[in-house]
Amino acid sequence: MSRTGIKCCINPSILSADFVNLQAELARISNADAVHVDVMDNHFVPNLTIGLPVVERIAQVSPVPLDAHLMIAEVDRWAPLYADAGLDSVTFHVEASNAPIKLARELRARGAKAGMALRPATAVEPYLDMLPELDMLLIMTVEPGFGGQAFLDITLPKIRRARAAIEGSGVNVALQVDGGITEETITRAAEAGANIFVAGSAVYGKPSPQEAIESLRAKGQLAFG
Numbered sequence: 001m002s003r004t005g006i007k008c009c010i011n012p013s014i015l016s017a018d019f020v021n022l023q024a025e026l027a028r029i030s031n032a033d034a035v036h037v038d039v040m041d042n043h044f045v046p047n048l049t050i051g052l053p054v055v056e057r058i059a060q061v062s063p064v065p066l067d068a069h070l071m072i073a074e075v076d077r078w079a080p081l082y083a084d085a086g087l088d089s090v091t092f093h094v095e096a097s098n099a100p101i102k103l104a105r106e107l108r109a110r111g112a113k114a115g116m117a118l119r120p121a122t123a124v125e126p127y128l129d130m131l132p133e134l135d136m137l138l139i140m141t142v143e144p145g146f147g148g149q150a151f152l153d154i155t156l157p158k159i160r161r162a163r164a165a166i167e168g169s170g171v172n173v174a175l176q177v178d179g180g181i182t183e184e185t186i187t188r189a190a191e192a193g194a195n196i197f198v199a200g201s202a203v204y205g206k207p208s209p210q211e212a213i214e215s216l217r218a219k220g221q222l223a224f225g
């Protein structure tokens with residue numbers, strides 16, 4: 001699917017960074033489009049990372065905008081507080097929200113872009129009417145919870161359908177993919193319609209994260225046609 005003129009964005013996930021040296025790790029990705037911060041609570045996903053106080057501090061020192069991916073229960077209560085921390089975008093899982101439309105509106109009202117995430121097994125069709133309420137749709141390409149997993153090709157048709165719906169409705173919604181993005185899989189995800197790529201191990205696992213970002217961006221952009 002040709003997307004001439006659309007920028008291919010690379011958002012490195014700090015889940016694969018050295019948590020003891022976060023400020024230095026952020027400086028290593030200063031050419032990224034945003035930094036992706038994975039918040040996990042050991043309830044919505046079986047893993048625990050960082051919470052609001054640490055995310056607030058990262059936002060203060062980050063050289064690039066902050067993109068929070070909330071993998072937490074009770075997200076209707078928590079997500080607005082992340083928006084208040086001055087983040088560029090706050091993404092909640094629809095499976096964890098009791099009122100996704102209300103929540104997306106609240107995030108925007110508090111000055112953050114509103115992102116909504118779907119687990120690999122969650123269908124996109126029930127939520128297509130919600131597109132005008134969103135700035136970003138995140139299609140998980142691994143089961144949320146851990147970095148370093150293999151890309152799930154089974155998610156590609158969903159990415160294609162989401163891209164077609166976005167184009168069909170004429171809304172300005174970014175399509176993000178997260179999990180297992182590498183120099184190889186980014187081409188498939190980009191061809192299917194994604195335009196923001198989260199990459200943890202494929203950036204921080206390389207000797208030069210900056211070069212890894214440039215290389216991934218070039219591959220994704222090429223696949224846009």
Ligand SMILES: O=C(CO)[C@@H](O)[C@H](O)COP(=O)(O)O
Nearest residue numbers: 144145147148179180200201
């Ligand atoms: O949200 C998640 C995992 O739940 C991701 O953001 C991962 O952190 C991406 O890591 P890689 O698959 O790129 O190593």
Ligand SMILES: [Fe+2]
Nearest residue numbers: 038069178198
């Ligand atoms: Fe993530």
